[in-house]
Amino acid sequence: MVGKKSLKNKIIFYVLLMLVLAFVLIPFITMIGSSFKPDQEQTALPPKFIPNNPTLKHYKGVLNPEIFPFLVYFKNSLIVAFLSAGIGVVISIFGSYSFARLEYSGRSIIQRGVLIVYMFGGVLLVIPLFQMISKMGLFDTRTSLVITYIVQTLPVSLYMLGNYFRTIPESIEEAAIIDGCSRLEVIYRIVLPLSAPAIVSVFIYAFMIAWNEYLFASVFINSSSLRTLPLGLNQLFYTQHYIWGRMMAASILTAVPVIILFLSIERFITSGLTFGGVKE
Amino acid sequence: MKIKTDQEAKLGYWLILPTVLAIGGLILYPVIYNLWLSLHKVNMNPNLPNTFIGLQHFVEVLTDIDFWTSFKTSLIFTSTTVVGTTLLGLGVAVLLNRKFPGRSIVRGIILLPYVTPVISAAFGWKYLFNPVFGMFNYVVVDVLSLMPQHINWIESPRYAIFAVIIFNIWRNFPFAFLMILAELQSISGTLYEAAEVDGATGWQKFKHITLPELKFVIGALVILRTIWNFYKFSEVYLLSSSVEVLPVYIYEKAFATYNFGEAAAISVILFAFVLGFILYYVRKVLEW
Numbered sequence: 001m002v003g004k005k006s007l008k009n010k011i012i013f014y015v016l017l018m019l020v021l022a023f024v025l026i027p028f029i030t031m032i033g034s035s036f037k038p039d040q041e042q043t044a045l046p047p048k049f050i051p052n053n054p055t056l057k058h059y060k061g062v063l064n065p066e067i068f069p070f071l072v073y074f075k076n077s078l079i080v081a082f083l084s085a086g087i088g089v090v091i092s093i094f095g096s097y098s099f100a101r102l103e104y105s106g107r108s109i110i111q112r113g114v115l116i117v118y119m120f121g122g123v124l125l126v127i128p129l130f131q132m133i134s135k136m137g138l139f140d141t142r143t144s145l146v147i148t149y150i151v152q153t154l155p156v157s158l159y160m161l162g163n164y165f166r167t168i169p170e171s172i173e174e175a176a177i178i179d180g181c182s183r184l185e186v187i188y189r190i191v192l193p194l195s196a197p198a199i200v201s202v203f204i205y206a207f208m209i210a211w212n213e214y215l216f217a218s219v220f221i222n223s224s225s226l227r228t229l230p231l232g233l234n235q236l237f238y239t240q241h242y243i244w245g246r247m248m249a250a251s252i253l254t255a256v257p258v259i260i261l262f263l264s265i266e267r268f269i270t271s272g273l274t275f276g277g278v279k280e
Numbered sequence: 281m282k283i284k285t286d287q288e289a290k291l292g293y294w295l296i297l298p299t300v301l302a303i304g305g306l307i308l309y310p311v312i313y314n315l316w317l318s319l320h321k322v323n324m325n326p327n328l329p330n331t332f333i334g335l336q337h338f339v340e341v342l343t344d345i346d347f348w349t350s351f352k353t354s355l356i357f358t359s360t361t362v363v364g365t366t367l368l369g370l371g372v373a374v375l376l377n378r379k380f381p382g383r384s385i386v387r388g389i390i391l392l393p394y395v396t397p398v399i400s401a402a403f404g405w406k407y408l409f410n411p412v413f414g415m416f417n418y419v420v421v422d423v424l425s426l427m428p429q430h431i432n433w434i435e436s437p438r439y440a441i442f443a444v445i446i447f448n449i450w451r452n453f454p455f456a457f458l459m460i461l462a463e464l465q466s467i468s469g470t471l472y473e474a475a476e477v478d479g480a481t482g483w484q485k486f487k488h489i490t491l492p493e494l495k496f497v498i499g500a501l502v503i504l505r506t507i508w509n510f511y512k513f514s515e516v517y518l519l520s521s522s523v524e525v526l527p528v529y530i531y532e533k534a535f536a537t538y539n540f541g542e543a544a545a546i547s548v549i550l551f552a553f554v555l556g557f558i559l560y561y562v563r564k565v566l567e568w
Binding site for chain 2: 013016017020021023024025026027028030031034042043044045046047049091092094095097098099102103104105107110113114116117118119120121122123124125126127128129130131132134135147148150151154158183184208211212213214215218219229230233234237244247248251252254255258259262263266
């Protein structure tokens with residue numbers, strides 16, 4: 001009897017598992033399949049996931065600068081995400097070390113103050129930031145995006161790095177101070193090397209958020225030569241580039257770098273997330 | 281030692297200064313500035329002066345039927361997606377909280393919707409939901425005959441909200457899944473063994489052991505998802521701009537019709553509503 005019951009449970013489990021995986025994966029399968037379909041198959045009925053005559057022409061089209069500005073957008077996204085993540089990580093290394101190891105009055109108030117960032121979504125900030133950016137003469141520059149993105153990821157970066165710094169035994173740092181190192185040297189010589197995996201993960205997290213951002217980019221950027229991927233692809237959708245295969249190929253090429261980065265730090269990010277700190 | 285702690289404190293302030301400046305300049309100041317803008321007739325050219333008009337924008341907004349329609353859309357969108365992401369995340373977490381071959385790969389796959397850029401995922405779903413050749417219409421209308429005819433899931437304001445809700449649940453349930461799974465794994469097995477000795481059924485174990493242990497994480501997930509989804513812009517707008525939740529309404533007021541002052545007033549109202557919800561929820565539901 002027990003065997004029969006556990007077999008039944010097993011079947012139910014695998015059926016449910018397949019349903020969950022189908023729900024998760026069908027959009028991806030659709031995108032991948034469609035990116036290899038020739039044009040006449042895109043709109044064929046009944047719809048199919050897998051192309052009959054797969055073609056690479058959409059990928060070639062996307063990567064050809066004469067027909068599609070994908071590489072320009074890719075470069076802009078790369079610059080903006082790299083700079084904002086880099087500057088953000090430096091700020092959060094200093095800030096989280098200050099929270100984790102140094103004592104001063106007002107520290108816990110500042111620490112809690114950082115959390116209020118959670119209370120304000122991008123849509124509450126976009127109007128005043130647009131006015132500020134325009135007044136500072138930064139409208140239609142990549143700089144406007146870099147400075148906006150830095151602050152969006154700070155709370156999580158501070159939280160994750162602070163937690164990591166606290167796991168470094170304080171005795172090592174004290175020994176170095178007794179040997180004559182200053183606090184800054186301690187950070188540079190001991191904390192940074194020991195925290196390399198955490199720092200890389202925080203950098204990648206911030207990079208992904210910047211890579212994905214649409215709202216601020218759509219408001220701050222006007223020139224097509226400065227558009228980032230989300231902005232550029234969305235605008236192309238409404239032009240003559242409305243070719244499904246090409247849009248799908250561009251979507252996949254936008255997603256792949258981020259998915260690879262994520263998989264490389266999955267373990268760290270997921271344990272960091274489950275300790276409670278996250279910001280979308 | 282006194283001098284040393286003074287130095288330490290000084291260094292502490294210096295190191296936290298960039299964070300304070302960034303958050304002060306790019307979050308706190310804009311929020312206050314937004315409040316100021318909401319009380320002014322804002323010039324289309326940001327370099328020209330604005331005129332103070334008091335609460336006029338707020339009166340206009342609160343008597344505008346379009347605002348209330350949008351408010352209702354936001355309430356429907358947020359409540360359905362909060363319930364949907366949390367229940368699906370809970371269900372999948374309970375399902376996967378056992379040992380089976382390929383478990384870590386499955387977990388990685390389930391996180392994919394959450395990490396894929398919104399723009400890519402939105403294009404995939406737009407293709408699925410296409411009124412003419414999309415797989416969704418084909419299955420629902422042609423194969424299962426649940427609907428009499430093909431529906432424009434992306435552009436029809438009446439139906440697009442379903443597409444947006446499904447898309448949001450698909451994208452965000454992995455987050456709930458991850459948090460709940462982590463909590464499930466920390467529940468001690470001896471509790472279940474003791475319950476089994478007492479003859480508890482699977483459902484009784486779930487109700488009396490699992491759910492109480494998950495109370496805190498589910499409470500936190502609900503409040504975070506509520507805040508995030510009330511402010512959600514890109515995931516709605518990039519799939520279908522015909523679903524006018526409040527953030528989309530604000531965006532179009534500000535950047536399509538250049539009515540900055542009124543848009544600022546709507547965002548103040550949105551913030552006040554979310555703040556009110558948080559205070560109520562923390563007191564009454566979480567009982568902190």
